[in-house]
Amino acid sequence: MLYWLMKYIILGPLLRLIFRPRVEGLHHVPETGPVILASNHLSFSDSIFTPLIVPRKVTFVAKAEYFTGKGIKGWLTKAFFAGTGCIPVDRSGGRAAQAALNTQLTVLRAGGVAGIYPEGTRSPDGRLYRGKTGVARLALESGAPVVPVAMLNLDEIQPPGKLIPKIARVRIRFGPPLDFSRYAGLAGDRFVERAVTDEIMYELMELSGREYIDMYAAKLKNQPPTEPVTREPIAA
Template sequence: MSAYYKLFKHVLIGPPLKGYYRPWAEGVEHVPESGGAILASNHLAVSDSFFLPLVLKRKVVFLGKSEYFTGKGVKGYATRAFMEGVGTIPVHRGGGRASEAALRTGLQVLQSGELLGIYPEGTRSPDGRLYRGKTGLARMAIEAGVPIIPVAMIGTDVAQPLGQKVPSRTDIGVRIGPAVRLDAYAGRQDDRDALREVTDSVMVAIRELSGQEYVDRDAAQYKRELERDGKLPRSPQS
């Protein structure tokens, strides 16, 4: 765990967040004490990436869009410093080479024995429901030979609705379940059917932890439709 990360988690950010929001956690024993693993979580608010690491002893690495690290001026510097401090690695979003580069970056994190935080939906839920997961996490887990630990963030969407920058005071929780078994999928990281089966199993586990209604469609596409129809404000954030 880097000194910079420790400074943010244990001095600058962690104590104030814990003191004010008093986040609770269930099932932290399911997170391995060492070795690589994927923490696959629902995504309700930007603050999910702050509160999940708070309840764990180990560092959690997230993959974040590169735009967080390229801003100009004081705001750009502050955003970049914050993202680096909470353990975010910049990646370019999109298909093709960008997706492959993000996957390779995630594999490097896992193969180095770290925890990788992933939001399988690919974006924040626009309405609090749980949307179809993308199969990249299954491919990484199978190729790296690591477990996938389902996680449910509770209440972050109430504390920080879309468009709100600073979370309001409310109860925030993290519920963690047992690992989704991948033994039967060894060597099948290029099998699309296997990747979809694993991903769907992970989403079922997240749904059972969170109690969310499940929607079998792509969240990002739905958000674009809502923005186009003026039913959702456009946001530069994921």
């Protein structure tokens, strides 16, 4: 009930009015059946706009701490994440990644839509980084098609660390579904999973127009800071 209230009555209409999303290729998202939305990750707002734009319920996973806060702030945080379709997952410890994948597999096996960021973390500079193979494991174990989703300018609207987004037109592009049924039964094969992941990342590179860097974004974040990458803003 909270999800539908936020999406169709409160948050959805308000954000559409303010940010006037320009969406390309939304017809590529199947109307029924399991599907994985694999997106580049530029901003905290990525997990807000995708669920509000896609006509089906999109499930992302979020840190369990977002759902356990106290007082008014805790309640508002919980309401926000629950209202945008997020499911709490304990991401502490070595089994955190598997817990997130198991949660998304449950969504897919029920015929739902699972949202995932193959890079595993937000891009530190807007470029596209090497994908982790969890997205491939999801695709191979569920048999669901993968629809690549390119966030085109949310790093300009709400860069990492900025609390209040800039008012501008949000641009998102969906690509044709990717079918990996030719690899049926090969879940767990690390070479196959890497090939599937790289194919998804290639499509995201083509859709987004972002430079691709063949290293993990998390590794770059742990390195000493360098000169920031500058980009020309995308026209509205």
